[in-house]
Amino acid sequence: MKIKIILLVILVLISFSKRSFSNDLKLENKINKNLRCLICQGQSIYDSQSDFAESMKLVVKQKIEAGMSEEDIYSFFKIQYGEWILYDPQFNIKNFALWLLPILIFLAGGIIIIVKFGVLKKR
């Protein structure tokens, strides 16, 4: 039992310690995958080779090198091009339902199971 606990603690500690490589390329790719290519049919700028996508990738790289944070970069593009360019829907009032509905459905499912199958009843 003790061994299990120790192992668990080690696991948690290791998972938390992110060796901080300033891995710019990984960040770049992450942001590029999150930005929509506006002139393509459903591709991110990471996937697309169009003019717009290529220029966008350069701009993203420039901004990372200039020290902008990921959030700031998204904000910048949101102001320029609207929310449609971001693949990660933001947490604001109009997207409230988007994020909340699945969770509600999950809970509703749980409640239905509990009620229908008498999970809480004493046996």
Place this chain on the structure above:
Amino acid sequence: MKNKYLKIFIIIFFIFSFFIFYYGLKQKDLYTTENSGIQKFPNLTLQDFFTNKQISFEDILIDGNYYLVNIWASWCLPCRDEHIYLTQLKKNSSVKIIGINYKDKKSNAEKFLDEFGNPYEYILNDKDGIASIEIGAYGVPESFILNRQKEIVKKIIGPIDQKKFKKVLKIIKNEN
């Protein structure tokens, strides 16, 4: 599902969804950034097309004139169509036209200007497309109308046609 209210809710929900999809079908239109809010035009520094020197927009955008910043390229076919309107606008004293040559070869661009005319006060190079993105454009051609306070008051996506040309004239005249 003995619950009557649940049944009614389900039926209403599907009727509602039907109408949403119905109107969704009717409404299909392409996304444009035309309605993004008024912004101050960014102060970029680009290379001048003819002199190869670095100029910043701060230097060019003076006078208290209206400015039309036009993104164009020699390989862009619709740009040829809109050039007539740009040439006409050049004659209008209240607006000055600045061109941004997007991802183009100098020799091709010069040929284009020889053939169709040069309505631009200044032409700046954007070889890698970065400047266009900093301005908020995503394709070619696109035009931006700046007011006297250097704010973007209108974006024109795509080539300027008769209708858009009239709109431009209206905007320039409005503040006169």
Place this chain on the structure above:
Amino acid sequence: MIFNYIGNFTLFFCLLLSSIIFFTSILSLNNKNSFFKRNLNELLFFKFFFTLLSFFSLLILFINSEFSNETVLNNSHISKPLFYKISGTWGNHEGSLLLWLLILTFCAFFYFLKSKNRPLDERLLTIMFQELIIIGFLFFLLKASNPFNIIFPVPNEGMGLNPILQDPLLAIHPPILYLGYVSTSIVFSSSLAGLMRGNINNFWAKHIKSWVYISWTFLTLGILLGSIWAYYELGWGGFWFWDPVENISLMPWLSLTALVHCILVLEKRSILHSWTVILSIITFTLGICGTFLVRSGILNSIHTFANDPERGLYILFFLFFLIFLSILIYFIYEDKFETNNKNLNFYSKDFSIILNNWFVMYFLSVILIGTIYPIFLEVLSNEKISVGPPFFNKLIIPFLIPFLIFMSIGPNLKWIKNNKLSNKLNLIFIFILSIVITIFVSRFYSSVALNITILLTASFYLFFVTIKDFAKKNYKNYSQMFSHFGFSLLVLSILMNSIFSNEVTSNMQVGDEIKFLDKKIKLQKLENTKEANFLKLIAHFKIEDKDKIELFFKPEIRIYDKPETITSEAAIKTDIFRDRFLVINLVKENDYLNVRYQEKPFMVWIWISAILISLGGIINIFKKNEK
């Protein structure tokens, strides 16, 4: 030329036959009109036969490049290779609908043939619902998407098929996918019929089980083929993009997966009757809903077929007609369910299947909401948002963790009740083993989110538990073992792939060399050649690793003229440990190439695991029923 007319008229005959069958099946229910009941087999066969004739007519028109036919004109041209002329038959909107119809009529015929042990009125009702669907499709085909429209004067050349669709994988992807979708129509019809007759019980479950397995297997394979094609053909190195059309194919698969498990419970324990019917309805309507979303132009996707709102309108009406019909029938007849309020012990296999259904339906709702919400938002508030991979990943990954753990423990429980978990010790030991292995693996990577690491543990757990089950040699459950093991391998391969993938992008000219990790990548030369219907630019690359081993890659850029397209063909080297992926692109107005090189570990295992998953389904189809 004559085939235009043959194709058209055979479809009209089908419509006639379908209407006859539809009405007589209604009449026969009360009248016991024996003529039609006896000859229904023949009628159904002829209907299928006529649809087959129609389909063949279109096929021949394509093969002969008959440009008097509008569909052939729009989607083919003379210099296309024969194989793609054939597959072009269903590579377009009208032809693919004809394929739908073909499979629909075949399923109707096959169902009636194989359902002799079911009560006659249930079979009649099933055929009635099936014919309703077929008539709906026939009307749509004949009115709005006729593949046999004639053009006069006859043009000399066609517009051609998009070159990225000219690929063997993509040629068989639609037929297999449609076999999956369309066969759920029988499950749908049979559920409604059984509901109306009060026949939903464990016997019905046993009967419909094979259909569910067949649909599920084909759907799994169909989706797999689509992903493989996207990976090899589209040149971005990705295999799943959470693109709306992909989501639409995944949703019926999810509800079908829930149904596969649920039907087992219905068969063995006689509970969950109403839920089974609801799942059948959901599965098929999701399939039609998918057809609607893809063909109407309401979604923005790289996959969309035809952007025709008028067609979309028709499908919309048809879809909601089916939905309201099902809801109506359900509400009217739901009292006919054999209510079985057996007390459920939640330390049992049945309960874990209920948990499975709960989670699977949650995943389905995430995908459904993510795909449809932008449409709702745009109509209601005129604003456009995008819902992409980050959304789906955030909502699905955390829930996969308990899902995988339940999936490991569930099959080890007995039906009804588990008094003593005999292999409790084994399961706990494997859990510790999974943690240890995860710790070991985690030393090789950095900056990965915590939930990914825990997910890794959970998938290792399922992995080892299913291996342990294999070792026990329980022949009865091979199908489940293969599928579950395949699933654990799938999650593991995807995780490892995404954690350990590496890439580099650069602009290169001939003679340039770039360094990447411990490798040197050099662009040696460029070569221009001309093929049958395109110009080819081949870039010769040499990649040398630290042990001086050299690999040669030859990615291409292809310039087609009919229609004018430029595509990029990646050079991919696969082995069991990793894929090496090199792709080039032209940069406008410049002499250099944009080069992207990726190292993607364990790619091939993703495909293998999906095949294993479908293997479980295949085993089930061919398994003799236990007494």
